Every structure is written in C-alpha cells, then in structure tokens.
C-alpha cells in the first residue's frame with residue numbers, strides 16, 4: 005500500500021522521499037520504479053525528515069494500533085517540527101486519531117486520513133477520506149485531490165483508465181475534507197461497516213441461488229455479471245462475477261470458489277462500527293449481522309459437528325427460475341438500501357457526539373469512485389442528500405422509498421423462502437426487520453416496558469399522557485412469585 009501510494013503521488017509530479025525500516029526493501033523499490041515526480045530513497049528517518057520541504061508532509065503506512073504511536077515518536081525524534089503534518093493513512097480507530105491529535109499538539113500536526121480501494125486503488129486512485137486540522141488540510145488538498153480516484157462530472161461514474169506514469173486528468177476527485185480530528189477515520193470505518201454488509205448480502209444472494217436453484221458457481225457468476233449492468237452496478241458485484249467464474253488452478257473444469265474454505269476473517273473495522281452503533285444506541289442491526297455472520301463462519305468445526313445433529317428442511321424450489329433470480333436481486337437491492345441507511349444514520353448521530361458537521365452528499369460522492377463500496381447507487385445517495393441535507397433517514401428519500409415500494413414483495417418472498425427452506429440469510433432478514441420496525445408507529449416495546457416496570461420498577465410512559473411523564477404501577481401480582489419462592 006505504501007509503495008503504491010508513493011508511486012501514485014509521484015505519478016502526479018510530486019517528488020516523494022521514501023523510507024522503509026528494512027533498507028533493502030526501500031532500495032529495491034527505488035531501483036525498480038521511476039515515476040515522473042521522482043523518488044528519493046532515505047535510509048534513516050533523519051534523512052527522510054531532512055529531505056522534505058517545510059511544512060513537511062509525512063504519510064505513515066503501518067499497521068493500525070501501537071505502531072502508529074511508535075513511528076510518530078520516531079519521527080519526532082528524527083526532527084519533525086510543530087508545523088509538520090504527520091498523516092496516518094491506515095484503518096485507525098477514530099478515537100485513537102482524536103487522542104493522537106491532542107497528544108502530539110505542539111510537536112506536530114497529527115492528521116488522520118482513510119484511504120480505500122486496496123493496493124490497486126492506492127496505486128491508481130483511491131477514495132481518500134481525510135480528517136484533522138483544517139490548516140493542515142490546505143497543504144494536503146492538492147496532493148489528495150491529485151491522487152484520488154476520479155469520477156465523471158455528469159454521470160458520477162468512475163473513470164478507470166489510469167496507468168503507471170499516466171494518471172487520469174480531469175474528472176471530479178473522490179476526496180473531500182470530512183471534518184476535524186477523527187472525522188476522516190470515523191467515516192472510513194463506516195465505509196468498512198457498509199463494505200461488510202455489502203459483501204454479506206452478495207454472499208447470501210449467491211447461496212440462495214446455489215441452494216434453491218442448484219446453480220453452479222459459473223452460472224451464478226453470469227447472473228452477477230448481468231446485475232452489474234443495472235442498479236446494482238458496483239465494484240463488489242463486478243469482482244463477485246469474476247470470482248465465481250474463476251477456474252480452479254488445481255482441479256481442471258471446476259471453480260476455485262468451490263474449494264475456498266467457508267470461513268471469513270476480519271480485521272476489526274466492522275466490529276468497531278457495530279460496537280459504536282451499540283454505544284450510541286443506533287439500530288445498525290444489519291451491519292452487526294454481517295459481522296456476526298463472519299463470526300459464525302469462523303466456527304467451522306462446530307458447524308460441521310452441529311450439522312450432524314441439528315435438523316432442518318431440505319431446500320427445494322419448484323417455481324419459475326428467472327422469477328426467483330429477479331426476486332433475489334430485489335432482496336439484495338432493498339437490503340442494501342437499508343444497510344446504507346444504517347451507515348448514514350450512524351454518521352448522523354456521531355456528528356452530534358463529536359461536534360462535527362458532516363456533509364453527507366459529499367461523503368456519498370467521494371464513495372462513488374476508488375473505494376471498495378463504489379457503486380452506481382452512490383450517485384443516488386448523493387442526489388438524496390443534495391435534495392435534503394438534513395434527511396432523517398435514507399429510507400425517507402422519495403427515490404429510495406419508491407425503490408423499496410417497487411421491490412419489497414420480492415424481498416419478502418425471498419426472506420420467506422430462506423426461512424422455510426432453512427437457508428441462513430441473516431442480513432436479508434435483519435434488513436427487512438429494520439425496514440418493518442422503522443416504519444412501525446407502534447412496536448411491542450409497550451409490553452417490554454411493562455415487564456421492566458413489573459420486575460424492576462423501571463417505570464413507563466403512557467400513550468394518553470405527554471412524553472417525559474413516568475408512571476409506576478404496584479403490580480397486583482408482582483409479589484406472588486416471591487411469596488412462592490419464600491414459601492419453599
């Protein structure tokens with residue numbers, strides 16, 4: 005990632021000084037590459053600091069966590085000064101970035117920037133999601149705008165034609181200042197939470213086609229390729245089509261995906277998103293389901309053992325095949341709308357918590373290109389927040405409301421089929437429950453609150469009284485179980 009980011013910057017005419025703790029790695033890199041802006045190899049951090057024009061801009065690309073503090077301290081020891089900008093481009097937790105900005109104040113300007121798009125994105129155009137001191141941002145903006153992915157100004161479609169030494173010229177950069185301190189890393193974390201649910205939803209669509217229709221990976225890959233021509237057009241759908249159709253290098257005539265072990269790893273950003281949702285009391289249940297689905301997948305041995313004892317129906321479907329494929333597409337689309345609604349609701353709440361002023365139209369617009377969740381759909385979200393910057397929930401936008409109205413019968417059908425056929429589809433189901441819960445003026449929480457008051461005198465509000473007025477009933481039956489217990 006670090007090498008690719010350096011090359012991307014140098015492709016845009018900026019001279020870049022590079023350092024790696026293993027000098028050999030740095031030397032090989034310098035010998036191999038010759039980008040237009042030029043690279044300056046540095047064997048020590050002192051050399052690196054001396055090689056950069058003031059105010060220095062130093063990008064750290066190391067594993068999130070303690071290594072960031074260690075490297076920042078080494079940079080300070082090597083001569084970094086108070087006006088210099090130290091930029092953490094990893095997937096750091098936003099609270100760490102808030103803490104670091106304060107901790108290093110007066111020693112350097114510590115700045116956090118999300119970078120999304122994997123290694124190829126870093127090389128040819130990532131989405132960049134910067135947050136920190138606004139004065140520092142003025143120095144970074146020209147570089148960030150230059151290296152970011154570009155989208156077409158009219159259509160919002162990514163322009164994906166960059167080659168080594170030949171960056172994209174023109175287009176709108178997928179780069180925008182998010183806000184102070186940890187805002188950039190927070191929004192990058194939400195991007196990743198959405199990435200988790202996007203991936204899980206795609207997996208569930210694949211699995212339903214496989215289980216209910218007995219389709220091969222190649223056949224399903226072709227369906228995803230066709231979906232990529234419509235509303236679902238996105239990087240993750242596109243790579244899914246490729247992955248499903250990839251032949252296995254070992255077993256001739258078979259598909260690699262059928263040999264990949266069904267356990268998914270995770271590095272933590274989805275978990276952070278879910279924990280943050282719980283902390284703030286925001287229902288981001290579909291995002292959390294995506295994290296738990298990975299956790300369940302990791303229990304491979306237990307699942308294999310349980311499968312020998314726990315029973316359920318054998319999947320079967322005798323209806324029209326194309327109709328079911330279309331229904332699965334609709335279920336995926338509706339669930340995806342809910343997932344984004346949850347991600348944006350989290351950001352809405354977080355801005356209150358951290359005193360940020362987030363521009364949701366701009367955030368959606370920088371997700372249109374370069375990043376892992378880039379999708380045609382992001383233009384629609386940009387439009388929704390451009391129409392109404394204060395939109396309470398994406399589901400309430402007229403466009404998305406209409407989309408769900410058009411597709412929800414199919415969504416419900418697919419969730420029903422998954423349940424009756426014993427096929428796990430936690431993200432589809434959870435997203436539908438979110439949708440139905442969010443549109444319900446009345447929920448069974450009246451009973452729940454009654455229970456709380458019954459056993460714990462936690463009080464309740466009444467529908468026939470103003471909000472904020474609390475009641476408690478000395479429940480006539482409440483003491484009975486206790487009496488019975490003491491009577492034993």
Ligand code: 6PG
Nearest residue numbers: 120121122196270271272273376
């Ligand atoms: C990106 C990705 C990137 C990385 C994830 C993977 O935006 O480029 O999100 O940051 O691939 O951290 O996360 P998991 O290992 O948790 O799946």
